[in-house]
Amino acid sequence: MTLQFTNNEGHAIITLCERLDTSSAMQTQAEINQFLSAQSPILSVTVNAAELEYVSSSGLRILLSLTKQYKNFKLVEVNADVYDVLNMTGFVKIMCVERALRQMSIEGCEILGVGGVGTVYRYNDDTIIKVFRDGTTIDEVRNEITMSKEAFVMGMPTAISFDIVKVGAQYGLVYELLHADTLSSLIMHHPERIHEYARMYANLFRQLHAIQMPADSCVPNALEHERKQVLHIRRYFSQENIDLLLQILDAVPAGNRLLHLDLQAKNAMVQGDELMLIDMGEVGYGHPVLDLAHAYSSLILFVGDYEAVIGMPRKLGEQLFDLTIDYYFEGQSADIIALRKQQIAAVANVRNYSWLALSDSFPEAVIQQCQQLFNERVIPHRDHILNVISTLKEWC
Template sequence: MEKYIENDILYICLKGRISSDNVDALEVEIRNLIGDRTEYAFDAEKLEYISSAGLRLLLKLKKDNDIMVVNVSSAIYEIFEMTGFSKIIKIKRPMRQLAIEGYEKIGEGAMGTVYRIDSDTIVKVYNLEDLCNIEIEVAKAKDAFLLGIPTAIPFDIVKVGDKYGAVFELIKSTNCNEYFLRHLNQAEEFYKKYAEFIKSIHSVETKDNIFPKIKDMYLEQLKAVKNVLSDEVYYKLFEDLNKIADMYSVIHGDIQLKNLMISDEEIVLIDMETLSVGNPIFEFAGLYMTYILFNKHEPNNTEKFLGINKDTSSQLFYSTVRNYYNYLPYEEYNSVLKQIEMLGNIRFLFLIYSVGIGIPELRETRIRDSVETLEKYVKGETNGF
C-alpha cells in the first residue's frame, strides 16, 4: 500500500475495491503500516468501492484512534452518508481549485485577502500554511452563524494556487471601510451604528466552550512579554487581568472596519479566526491597538491600511467607545478607558516583541513606549486616554 506523511500524520492510500474478499489482508497490511503511530488517516482518492466489511474495519480502527478519511469521491462519500459513517468518522472531500484572476479585491488583513467571486460569494485567501487553523476559522464561522450572529455563511475550503481559501456567501455587500469613507459627512451617525452593532455581538452569550476565552489569551500574551517587564509591573498586570470580570459574551477580537461588510444596511462580520468569549472590554483593547497604537509612531498607518488619517482614526475609536459606554458615570468610564489602554498595550507589546509584526525600524521604540505606558499604569499615573 502507498503511504505518505503530511504535518506529522501518516496517510495510508486506499485503492480499488474493499470487500469481504480482501478486508482481512487489508487489515493486516494497515496495522503493519501503522505500527506504534497514534496519528494516521486514510487517503481515498483512488478508492472505487467500499463494502460493509470495509466500513466495519474502519469502525474497528476508530476504536483505537480517532481516524479521518480524506479525498473522498462523490460516490464513496454517498456510501458514508447513506450509512451514517459521516457522523462517526471525519470525512473530507478533495478540495476544488479556484482561480482568482480578475476577481475584485474587497478586503485585506494580516491573515489573508478577500475577493468577491460573484454577487453572492466571496473567497478569503489565507496567508497561513496551516490548514488546521483555517478549518478552525470556518468552524467558528458556522458556530457563530448558528448562534444568530450576522456573518457570512461558510461553504467550503478550496485551493487557490499554492494557498488555501475559504468560500463564504455574502449577498450584495459593501466593505464597511469603503462605506465609512463614502459617508464621512455622516460620521457621528456611523459611530452610533458601529457601537450598536458591536453591542449586539456582545449580547450573544455562550457557555458551551465552542470559542476560547479571550482573557486566557491575554494572560498567555502577558507571559510571553514578561522578559521586557519588571517583576513589579508584570505581577500587577497579571493580578489586574485576573480581576477583570469573567463574562460569556461573544468577542470578535478584531472588529475593525475591514472585517465588516454592509448588506442591505445590515452590518455583517467576516474574518472569524479571532472569535472568542469574555468581557467586552477586550474588544476595545483590540480596536485601541488598531486605531491608536499603530498610528502612534507611524502616523500614516491607518491611512495606508484603512484610508483614514490619524485624526479620523482617533475620532472613530473614541466616539465608538463613548457611544458604547454612554450609560456609565464618569469615574467608571474613566476606569474602563484605563483598562482598555492597559490591555491594548499588552497585546501590542506581544505582537511587536514576540510575533515581530510591524516596521522593524520602529520595533525598539514601540516596545519601549508600551513598557513605559504599562509602568505608568501600574504606578497609577495614567488618566485614561
C-alpha cells in the same frame, strides 16, 4: 495501486493512489498491516484518498477493518465518485469521511481586508472568500464556523459560511453577502457620514456586549486566552515586560459578555442598514474592555501600512474610534468617558504585542519592531498604566 506512508509523532497517514480493486486489495492490505505494525504508539490513522480513483468491495473491507481497529480513523480528501460509493454502501455513517474540498482561484479578486489569520477577498458581487494564512489547520477553520454559529444563535449579526474550500494549498471560507461593503470602505468614500457610521459601530459593540454567555457555551474565556498568548511571546520579551502585561490582564474584571476581539472596521460588512461580522476566529467571552481595547489596538496603534490593512487613512480611523467610544458611553459624564478611554488605551497595551502569538513565523524584523515599540510606548509610561488599570475595578 500505489501507497505512501508517513508517521507524524504517532499520527499515521496512508495515501492511496489510483485504483483499490480486487486485484490489488490483498497486497494493499499486507503493506498497510506491515506499516502499522511497525509504528508505536499509533494515536490516529488517516487515509488520504485525494488520488484514489476507484474502490471496490474488497477495498471497502480494508477501510472497514481500519475503522474497527483504530478509534481515531478518518478518510479524507475523498473525490465525488468514491464518496458516492461510500455513501451508497452506508460507509459514511460508520466512519469519518471528509470530501475533497473544491478549489477556487482568487486571481484578480479585490482584497477587502487583511488580518492576523487571513485575508478576505471579494470573489464576485454576491460572494466573499476568507483565505487563511499558511499553516492554518482544517480544525481551526471548522472552529471558526462553530464560533460563528454559536454567536449567531445568541444574537450576534454574523455571516455564516456555507462552504470550506481550498485556495491553492490554503483553506478558505465562502460567504454570500449581497451588495455588501466593508465599514472602512464606506467611511473612506463617505467621510462626511463618519458620525452615522460611528454610531452604527458603537451600537454593534453594545449589541454584542449585551449578550450574556450561557454556562454551557463552547465559546472560550477571552481573558484566559489572552493570558496564554502573552505567555506564548515570552521568547520575545524580558520577564519583567511579560509580568507587566500579565499585571494589566490581572486588573481586568471578570465578565460573561460576548466579545468579538477583532472588530476592526474591515471585519464589519454593511449590508443595507445592518452591520454583519465576517471574522469570528477570536470570539470569546469576558469584560467589554477587552473587546474595545482590541479595536483600539487596530485603529489607533496599528504599525505598518495602515491604509492597506485597515482600509482608510489613519486620521479617519482615529476619528472613528474616538466617536465610537463617545457613542458607546453616550449618556455618561464627560469625566467617565475620558476615564474609559484611558482604561481602554491601557489594556490595549496587551493586544499590541500578544498578537505575535498568532504565528511562530513572523519575520525577525517585525519582532524587533515590536520590541522597540514596547520600549518606546510602554516602559516610559509604566506608572501611568498601572495607575489607570487600578481603576478598572470600578467599571462594572
